[in-house]
Amino acid sequence: xxxxxxxxxxxxxxxxxxxxxxxxxxxxxxxxxxxxxxxxxxxxxxxxxxxxxxxxxxxxxxxxxxxxxxxxxxxxxxxxxxxxxxxxxxxxxxxxxxxxxxxxxxxxxxxxxx
Amino acid sequence: xxxxxxxxxxxxxxxxxxxxxxxxxxxxxxxxxxxxxxxxxxxxxxxxxxxxxxxxxxxxxxxxxxxxxxxxxxxxxxxxxxxxxxxxxxxxxxxxxxxxxxxxxxxxxxxxx
Numbered sequence: 001x002x003x004x005x006x007x008x009x010x011x012x013x014x015x016x017x018x019x020x021x022x023x024x025x026x027x028x029x030x031x032x033x034x035x036x037x038x039x040x041x042x043x044x045x046x047x048x049x050x051x052x053x054x055x056x057x058x059x060x061x062x063x064x065x066x067x068x069x070x071x072x073x074x075x076x077x078x079x080x081x082x083x084x085x086x087x088x089x090x091x092x093x094x095x096x097x098x099x100x101x102x103x104x105x106x107x108x109x110x111x112x113x114x
Numbered sequence: 115x116x117x118x119x120x121x122x123x124x125x126x127x128x129x130x131x132x133x134x135x136x137x138x139x140x141x142x143x144x145x146x147x148x149x150x151x152x153x154x155x156x157x158x159x160x161x162x163x164x165x166x167x168x169x170x171x172x173x174x175x176x177x178x179x180x181x182x183x184x185x186x187x188x189x190x191x192x193x194x195x196x197x198x199x200x201x202x203x204x205x206x207x208x209x210x211x212x213x214x215x216x217x218x219x220x221x222x223x224x225x226x227x
Binding site: 093 | 146148150155156157158159160163204208213214215217218219220
């Protein structure tokens, strides 16, 4: 298996622009997680899905952030409008149905908002 | 609330020396405990996990960890460190019914030749 795939790996955008991050989980995994990593706040869970349904989005910082999972093999995290404080590394992870805590992480997307 | 504390932000060891990274957790019930490693520019990779049973668990890359309930600890050890072990290490606890992993702040390991 190719593992969790994220694109793009790097994104540089200007404040106010819309940013879309993409994730393809490991085939057969039922859970998908979006994390954000910063020096100040460490690794934060933003939202997670079970069978394409959002279960807990309490970590989403504000309404500018939204996430979707239209099918079992694809998810997006969108920021609109982006702000400099959104600069971070965003990770997607997936886990199998019976081992939710065994999360397999993608390589991350490094987002820089200028 | 569940929490994870990694007291050491940075640790430097010489290649070939032994290593112990500390992790303390706060959780009411028997926890699910994990160690992940993050190499520069990479995502996190699961090193090992503890769910129940034997309190000494073996992981990949020669790492092991010991669960000590009395000390609320789950320290990571390796008898002989290799230069390629230089990375950031994260301890995490599974938060039961919330289906979330709570991560510590991480310990950055540097290895001197």
